[in-house]
Amino acid sequence: MGCLESLPYEVLLSKISFKESREYLARYAEKYDVEPGYKMFDLHLIGVPPIRVAIDGESLLFPFTKPCHGTFLIRVPDAVNEIERLRNREKSK
Amino acid sequence: MPEDESRRVALLVMGCPKVPVQTSLVLYLAHRLKKAGIKTIIAGTPSARQLIRVADPDGHYTMEMKDLDATIAALADEKLSVTDSYVFVHNDAGISYTATMVSLTKKPVTAIIFGEEAEQMKQEITFPCTVIAQPATHNPMPLKKKIEEAAPWDV
Numbered sequence: 001m002g003c004l005e006s007l008p009y010e011v012l013l014s015k016i017s018f019k020e021s022r023e024y025l026a027r028y029a030e031k032y033d034v035e036p037g038y039k040m041f042d043l044h045l046i047g048v049p050p051i052r053v054a055i056d057g058e059s060l061l062f063p064f065t066k067p068c069h070g071t072f073l074i075r076v077p078d079a080v081n082e083i084e085r086l087r088n089r090e091k092s093k
Numbered sequence: 094m095p096e097d098e099s100r101r102v103a104l105l106v107m108g109c110p111k112v113p114v115q116t117s118l119v120l121y122l123a124h125r126l127k128k129a130g131i132k133t134i135i136a137g138t139p140s141a142r143q144l145i146r147v148a149d150p151d152g153h154y155t156m157e158m159k160d161l162d163a164t165i166a167a168l169a170d171e172k173l174s175v176t177d178s179y180v181f182v183h184n185d186a187g188i189s190y191t192a193t194m195v196s197l198t199k200k201p202v203t204a205i206i207f208g209e210e211a212e213q214m215k216q217e218i219t220f221p222c223t224v225i226a227q228p229a230t231h232n233p234m235p236l237k238k239k240i241e242e243a244a245p246w247d248v
Contacts, residue, residue, distance in 0.1 A: 017185045018185060018188070018189050035196055036189075036192060036193035036196040036197060037165065037168065037169035037193060037196060037197045039169065044162075044165045044166050044169045046165065046186075046189050046190060046193045047189045047192065047193065048188060048189055048192040048219070048220065049192060049196055049220075065186050065189045065190070066186065067107075067108045067109045067137075067138055067141075067161065067186050067187070067190070068108075068109035068111065068138065068186070069186070070184065070185050070186050071185065071186065071189065
């Protein structure tokens with residue numbers, strides 16, 4: 001599994017619950033729900049479905065959960081490839 | 094020799110090891126499952142695994158241990174399959190890991206909930222899984238009793 005540290009990420013919110021993450025991301029116009037285990041940037045997302053991820057320009061916002069520190073809301077800039085993959089996934093549904 | 098594909102493979106998922114009862118309950122459950130002929134895999138963070146390794150250096154009670162992130166990846170990539178899972182939960186992250194196990198394994202999952210917020214955590218389980226809960230932090234005996242009543246090694 002990949003490591004978040006290899007990404008140029010920014011922490012938007014820290015030590016939140018998965019519900020708070022979902023609620024926060026509701027404010028973004030373009031957002032998608034993915035299932036637990038969905039792979040982005042070589043990371044598998046952890047959470048209670050539906051796990052919400054949002055797009056803000058060329059940035060991707062998503063929850064990242066660690067056992068001892070809870071959930072962080074992460075923003076990764078220049079995520080055009082992952083954004084494209086999410087949009088294509090949505091179209092193919 | 095190829096592994097027996099009909100053999101039960103139980104995955105025990107540890108949360109953050111900050112609550113004392115977790116390590117002893119994981120060891121106890123792994124021991125009971127192993128004694129019943131069930132293969133066990135314990136997944137956890139490096140520190141959670143070290144607590145187990147130090148307590149059971151010769152592997153009397155435990156079998157395989159794996160990194161938690163690597164285990165999630167293996168399940169998501171269908172490189173690992175298990176027949177049942179037991180997730181040790183004492184915080185919100187534990188609920189997220191339980192839901193992830195339900196989604197990835199498509200097999201029975203039991204949430205073993207402990208810690209001061211056990212009742213609140215229990216209310217957060219809104220997806221199908223078995224719940225064993227007790228607000229235990231230092232004394233593992235009440236939760237051990239509940240695990241024995243559920244007797245997952247006999248199922």
